[in-house]
Amino acid sequence: MDTRSAAPTVAPRHVGGGDGKVGELTMTWEPLTRAQQGAPNIGYRLYWRKNTGRPNALWNMHKIDGHADYYVAFVGPDNYYLEYDFKLQAFNDRGYGPNSSEVIIMSAEDCM
Template sequence: PVNIEGNAETAQVVNLIPWMDYEFRVLASNILGIGEPSLPSSKIRTKEAAPTVAPSGLGGGGGAPNELIITWTPTLRDYQNGDGFGYIVSFRRKGSQAWLRAQVPHAESLHFVYRNESIAPYTPFEVKIKAYNRKGEGPESLTAIVYSAEE
């Protein structure tokens, strides 16, 4: 809470989370004490912004032959920062130069399956993930090692 002079008609609230609904109440105080809070304001939603955190819990493995399964913990709505939320999964065989990318367009998704006949059993892959929404892409996670399925 911030103290505002009694003749002020507006106040600026800072450090709010993007794409979040807020209600505000006002309390008045003077030398006699603090008055009752006002009724809550109508809900106000902050503007959208690109995600600011990478998805967590990156891992995977298992599955059927010729598959690479990549898993993660879905990002909570509080950290999605806007509509159109999804994930971008990047992966490559360990030691390879080129990254493959896949877009997973649903916020509640928690895995991606890459199928390719050229994937040998128990092949190590480097994987990373980042979130996106209609305002842009967020930061990438740290790289994890995930193994393709065994025979």
């Protein structure tokens, strides 16, 4: 198979996040290299949810086109310094790659 015309075969690495302003959840990752992208029009599908310990809790999802390495979601001013589960996957014109490992990140801290 020609990997230059396939869905990504690897998940983004160095998935993490944190910091930012109160009411925000900052998610970060290392973008796929050109060789890892597989086909044109790379993008990322992000999943996050408040860490409740319930494996059936629903995920929020957002798609980003391009070579981004972070995304900031508004979670509300009452949701400061809380744990969130986060994972993402790369996609391109040929389809979706594997999900990254799931990590726990913190929403921004209220320093008042």
